[in-house]
Amino acid sequence: MDQTFLMIKPDGVQRGLVGEIVARFEKKGLKLVAAKFESLPEERVMEHYSEHKDKPFFPGLKSYIMSGPCFLMVWEGKNVVSITRQMIGATNPAEALPGTIRGDFALEIGMNVIHGSDSDETAKREIAIHFKKEEITSYERVDEKYLYE
Ligand code: IDP
Numbered sequence: 001m002d003q004t005f006l007m008i009k010p011d012g013v014q015r016g017l018v019g020e021i022v023a024r025f026e027k028k029g030l031k032l033v034a035a036k037f038e039s040l041p042e043e044r045v046m047e048h049y050s051e052h053k054d055k056p057f058f059p060g061l062k063s064y065i066m067s068g069p070c071f072l073m074v075w076e077g078k079n080v081v082s083i084t085r086q087m088i089g090a091t092n093p094a095e096a097l098p099g100t101i102r103g104d105f106a107l108e109i110g111m112n113v114i115h116g117s118d119s120d121e122t123a124k125r126e127i128a129i130h131f132k133k134e135e136i137t138s139y140e141r142v143d144e145k146y147l148y149e
Pocket of ligand 1: 052060112
């Protein structure tokens with residue numbers, strides 16, 4: 001089954017949005033297979049955001065992500081990467097549609113509440129950066145027969 005890496009960033013944690021956000025993915029029918037609450041060490045922030053390391057906003061992004069604990073998750077489900085990206089909304093909350101997480105809970109690009117992998121390849125890479133194999137569980141949700149045809 002497809003997997004993705006989602007992370008509620010420090011603003012989402014501090015603003016008490018963890019439960020609300022997790023509930024949205026749960027109700028959609030996606031399956032939470034790993035989760036942890038963690039202040040990210042610098043090396044992992046650098047690795048995770050390596051594609052942005054030379055961008056002008058990178059120093060601000062790094063201090064934002066390291067400003068407090070994050071809630072890191074692995075979610076599973078058919079087409080989970082594209083479904084969660086749609087549910088998260090545009091990178092800039094000012095452009096994110098109402099009904100999306102960023103559209104409903106954020107105002108500015110530098111404080112956009114949540115990260116979600118943008119492809120299956122990125123998801124594999126990001127899961128491997130943040131989770132050990134043994135931290136990822138495998139189980140059946142009891143409602144799976146009413147979620148999948
Ligand atoms: P994504 O998070 O929607 O995949 P990316 O373009 O990969 O978007 O950017 C990663 C993160 O870097 C964004 O979520 C946001 O926190 C931050 N970011 C991107 N562009 C800017 C910017 O122009 N100013 C400040 N922060 C930015």
